Amino acid sequence: MRVGMSQEKKVLLICILISSFLTLIGVLSGDEGVLGNTIILSAFLIIAPYLIFNYISFTRMREMELRFPAFLRDLVETTRAGMPLHKAIIFASHTDYGPLSAEVRKMANQLTWNVNILDVLEQAKERMKRSKTLERVMRVVIETYKSGGKMDETLDSLSRTLLTIQDTQKERKSMLNQYVVAMYVISIVFIGIIVGINWLMVPIFQSLSTPTGSAISGVVANPCSVCLGMGGIGCMPCNIYFNICSLFNVEKEGISCYYLALFFSISMVQAVMGGLVAGQIGEASVRAGIKHSLILVSITFGTFFILVRLGLLGG
Numbered sequence: 001m002r003v004g005m006s007q008e009k010k011v012l013l014i015c016i017l018i019s020s021f022l023t024l025i026g027v028l029s030g031d032e033g034v035l036g037n038t039i040i041l042s043a044f045l046i047i048a049p050y051l052i053f054n055y056i057s058f059t060r061m062r063e064m065e066l067r068f069p070a071f072l073r074d075l076v077e078t079t080r081a082g083m084p085l086h087k088a089i090i091f092a093s094h095t096d097y098g099p100l101s102a103e104v105r106k107m108a109n110q111l112t113w114n115v116n117i118l119d120v121l122e123q124a125k126e127r128m129k130r131s132k133t134l135e136r137v138m139r140v141v142i143e144t145y146k147s148g149g150k151m152d153e154t155l156d157s158l159s160r161t162l163l164t165i166q167d168t169q170k171e172r173k174s175m176l177n178q179y180v181v182a183m184y185v186i187s188i189v190f191i192g193i194i195v196g197i198n199w200l201m202v203p204i205f206q207s208l209s210t211p212t213g214s215a216i217s218g219v220v221a222n223p224c225s226v227c228l229g230m231g232g233i234g235c236m237p238c239n240i241y242f243n244i245c246s247l248f249n250v251e252k253e254g255i256s257c258y259y260l261a262l263f264f265s266i267s268m269v270q271a272v273m274g275g276l277v278a279g280q281i282g283e284a285s286v287r288a289g290i291k292h293s294l295i296l297v298s299i300t301f302g303t304f305f306i307l308v309r310l311g312l313l314g315g
Helices: 007-029 032-080 085-092 100-112 117-127 132-147 151-208 236-247 255-283 289-310
Strands: none
Touching: 007 032, 032 085, 032 100, 032 132, 032 151, 032 289, 085 100, 085 117, 100 117, 117 132, 132 151, 151 255, 151 289, 236 255, 255 289
């Protein structure tokens, strides 16, 4: 039996192979800066597609949840007209339910091949297990069919319950949108605070350091200065900082490089975590926060790039 790979797995496999090749180039180059850049780029090539596919899957499942009540209502109408459930599903497969249509057509195709309807429903439940709501609905349908209950009444009740849940979720989302906006405001204010700290601290430390970057009166000007041109695990954080400074075209030897890289790293972590929190608050799902994280990361990177060009950071 030939086992095929999904499109997502193929893309992830290609990204992993490219990342491994880039990391190998960095190792063979013998340059710590090149190695650091290839590691950062490799991590991005692996993480970014995974997050994007995860979010696409999440939005597809949410759209299926929104269309499922319409599918159930169509089944209610046909079963009340005296049509058995398996024929009702086949009849409903000709209706457009958006992303849900593929699942309905798959069930209909199996039923036309005389596959047992319980097996078809069980397989559909497994395919929808990423959505706890749809998984529970399918479980109720299966148990009702097994027990010989009134299928039309059960489907009608499930449809009305799903609509009630969706209305509640919409109301909750509208009430909590202000907190989602607050996460964006917090990220922007955080960058503003960083600019203020940078203007306050960097000139002080620059005045206490010698032209070679050494310490005066026991004050360490640049904690990463000892790692310039050196490798090893102990210097890995500093080498990452140096790569960030190279990204923004800031001299690695100065104290401003250290604080720029430090503040940039903190801001990126805050952007990612803030986006995930926004998703949890707004849509009760961390996966929904991936889009907020991507937006905040883009805003943070763009803002730092502009601030460095204006001389407000890294100077």
